[in-house]
Amino acid sequence: MDDAAAIRLCRGGDGDAYRHLVERYQREAMGHALAILGNRQDAEDAVQDAFVDAYRALARFDEERRFYPWFYAILRNRCLKLMGSRRRHDSDALDDVGMLTREGAASVEEVVALEEALKKMLSESREVLMLRHLDGLSYKELAERLGIPIGTVMSRLFRARTELRAVLTTRPKKP
Amino acid sequence: MTCGEARVMAMGLADGETSGVSREEVERHLAECSACREELVTLAAIDRIWGSFTRRRPDVDLWAGVERRLASRWRRWLTALGIVLVSFRCIELFPDWELGLWTELVPLAAVVGAFIILRLNPFQISTDLQLSQEEQ
Numbered sequence: 001m002d003d004a005a006a007i008r009l010c011r012g013g014d015g016d017a018y019r020h021l022v023e024r025y026q027r028e029a030m031g032h033a034l035a036i037l038g039n040r041q042d043a044e045d046a047v048q049d050a051f052v053d054a055y056r057a058l059a060r061f062d063e064e065r066r067f068y069p070w071f072y073a074i075l076r077n078r079c080l081k082l083m084g085s086r087r088r089h090d091s092d093a094l095d096d097v098g099m100l101t102r103e104g105a106a107s108v109e110e111v112v113a114l115e116e117a118l119k120k121m122l123s124e125s126r127e128v129l130m131l132r133h134l135d136g137l138s139y140k141e142l143a144e145r146l147g148i149p150i151g152t153v154m155s156r157l158f159r160a161r162t163e164l165r166a167v168l169t170t171r172p173k174k175p
Numbered sequence: 176m177t178c179g180e181a182r183v184m185a186m187g188l189a190d191g192e193t194s195g196v197s198r199e200e201v202e203r204h205l206a207e208c209s210a211c212r213e214e215l216v217t218l219a220a221i222d223r224i225w226g227s228f229t230r231r232r233p234d235v236d237l238w239a240g241v242e243r244r245l246a247s248r249w250r251r252w253l254t255a256l257g258i259v260l261v262s263f264r265c266i267e268l269f270p271d272w273e274l275g276l277w278t279e280l281v282p283l284a285a286v287v288g289a290f291i292i293l294r295l296n297p298f299q300i301s302t303d304l305q306l307s308q309e310e311q
Contacts, residue, residue, distance in 0.1 A: 026237045031231055154187050154308065
């Protein structure tokens with residue numbers, strides 16, 4: 001069943017059709033929520049709440065568009081809201097959950113180094129870097145996903161890259 | 176063109192993004208500014224790191240949680256509706272009550288209650304603004 005058909009069935013009250021959408025996108029959504037929140041439990045909560053929000057908002061979904069970019073805006077909203085409440089209530093922000101998978105020539109040490117660096121960065125910087133480099137989004141797609149103008153995408157991406165360089169170069173070397 | 180602008184635009188060109196970027200101006204600036212050239216070389220080296228990684232997509236099964244949350248939101252609405260109906264019935268059962276001080280306290284309580292509901296947002300109404308921004 002494709003997304004459009006599933007959404008049409010959901011609008012008609014078919015809960016099982018929504019299950020298809022959740023199962024199709026839950027892993028991708030978890031990857032994105034982890035990049036913003038850096039904490040598995042929070043990411044699961046945010047993704048589940050976002051799917052509930054999306055279900056409620058399906059009546060307003062434009063079938064000409066793809067589901068996931070639309071859903072991403074809802075997920076991001078949820079993540080930011082959760083991050084705000086987490087800042088107010090407790091400080092155990094990031095756990096040791098992995099955000100990256102090694103491919104090709106990367107060593108385990110390189111994975112650890114980049115993971116550690118990403119966790120030290122601002123959530124906003126981490127998010128834009130990962131969307132650009134891991135998901136391969138263009139500036140236009142980034143602007144749509146993040147709800148900001150392309151000029152802001154460019155400056156945010158530049159800031160994120162300089163931030164990553166600063167974190168990587170100040171990282172203490174192991175003896 | 177300032178160094179800051181040149182660096183951001185040069186990064187855009189390196190990413191293959193040309194809209195809104197004046198290639199000639201950027202190249203002219205870089206030809207004259209060694210600090211910008213060095214900055215861009217180090218950033219390009221950092222960028223190459225990403226080629227060895229993909230995003231981790233954890234194995235999860237969240238449907239049970241989503242289903243539970245969907246049901247619990249319905250329960251919240253039904254509870255709120257139940258409270259309204261019971262309150263209405265109570266008022267109906269006692270039409271001859273001397274209200275006195277209540278006429279002053281009830282509006283005050285309603286305002287405080289409305290404020291608490293807006294603050295706690297029990298029905299999780301939060302996506303509208305984001306959706307409308309995205310639709311623009």
